[in-house]
Amino acid sequence: MTSSGREDETRMRLLDAAGEIFSGKGFHAATVREITKVAKANVAAIHYHFGSKDRLYQAVLEHAHNEALRRYPPDMGLAGNATAEVRLFAYVRALLLRLADKGRHAWFFRLMAREMADPTPQLAAVVERSLAPANAVLRAIVAELLGPGADPLAIARCAQSVVGQCRHFSIDRPVLTRLHPGNDPGQGGIDAVARHITRFSLAALHNYQVCDFTPPHLEPHVGDLF
Template sequence: MTSNGREDETRMRLLDAAGEIFSCKGFHAATVREITKAAQANVAAIHYHFGSKDRLYQAVLEHAHIEALRRYPPEMGARGDAPAAVRLFAYVRALLLRLDDKGRHAWLFRLMAREMAEPSPHLAAVVERCLAPANAVLRAIVAELLGPAADPLTVARCAQSVVGQCRHFSIDRPVLSRLNPECDPGQGGIDAVARHITRFSLAALAGYAACDETVLQLEPHTGESS
């Protein structure tokens, strides 16, 4: 193996080891020594390959997201000129596959849960470089389904609602299985869940404009008894 090949292999071992440790212990509690030990590298390797523990953390976040999107891209094989409903199913299925991935980067969503609870300065860069491009694909699909009259805020909220369903079915499955023991929410596998979320979302988007806000004009609840 060439020296460059060995360096690349060491770099990948550091990324994998750091991702696992950061996701379990958090950035501050994780130490350079335990990361390099887990990666079977010397203690100077992090400085050599990344410059600092801080920059290693950013590299871990970006690398895992980029790899997940490479394996399960938002288009998931659907052509750009395919009907919007087909592209929505492809997007939902790809997102569910990323959320359910138990492979090499299974720690990614534990790490992102920590980021949601305690955002680091690197979250903005990860959103901009990794998450925003995929989200733009979903917003374009949703905008097409809603029609030209939909404003950007409505498009964004509807896109967020699609993602919310995916995260709920995947991340909250242990709770859902106990709430509905007679009906496993994951029954039929990821494709079945993806079809359900897509059908539900298509129906909601089709009826969104018809559901005038006057229907929702309820008396505000003040918390005071009459």
């Protein structure tokens, strides 16, 4: 193996080891010494390959997300002339597959859950470089389904409503199976859940612009909850 090949292998071992440790302990509790021990690398390897623990953490987040997108791209290889409805199904199915992936980078979503609960300064770069491009694909689909002149805020909220369903069916699965004994919401597998989320979302999106709902006055004031 060439020196370049050995360096690449060491870098990947560091990323994998750091991902497991960061997802289990969080950024602050994880130590450089522990990561390099698990990676079977020299303590100086993190500085050599990434510059710092902070940059290693950012590299871990970006690498895992980009690898998940490579395996399950938002368009799932569809032709460019696919309808918005079909593209929505592909997007939902791909996201469900990424959420359910128990492979090499299964720790990614544990790590992101920690990041959501206790954001680090690295989150902004990960959102800009990795999350935003995929979300732009979904917003474009939603905008097309809502029709011309759709409000940008409505597009953003509808897009995140689609994502919210995917996360709920995947992340809350242990709760859902107990809430619905004998009628597991995940029955039929990922494709069945993807079809349901797509049907539910299409019904909402096709009627979103014509649905005029004015909520009654409730206490406490809705605005006080956020």
